[in-house]
Amino acid sequence: MPSGPASALLIAVAAGVGVVGAQVPALPPVALLALGQLGTHAVLSALTEGHPHTSGSMFVAHLVAVAGCAMLMVAASRLFGACSTAIHAVTLRLGGVRVPASLVPTRTTGPLVWGRAPPAISRRGPPVTG
Secondary structure, eight states, rough: OOOTTTHHHHHHHHHHHHHHHHHHHSSOOOHHHHHHEEEHHOOOOOOOOTTOOOOOHHHHHHHHHHHHHHHHHHHHHHHHHHHHHHHHHHHEEETTOOOOOOOOOOSHHHHHHOOOOOOOOSSSSSSSOO
């Protein structure tokens, strides 16, 4: 498990991939996933011991990770679409969400703010004499 500088660099790689994805929306998500895999592999190879630099099994593992994450992203997108469609249909059937024209408090909060504290809660300060 990475710690210290490796963790900071992994977070930087994730943020960098997020920034690239936000700035270049035409870039396919699979390319972003592969870029993230490449960046995290480079960080782990440089800063941790026992992380093989290049091997066939490591390359296959990264390909499987990219493909698996891409499939999860597609599934999440479809699930989001189905849920939002269902919520939209329900709100239309119920007549939509009614929002009041103005939000006015029904009670004043003055007694809660300026009133005397309950006996169990003491006020700070010196005791009152007299």
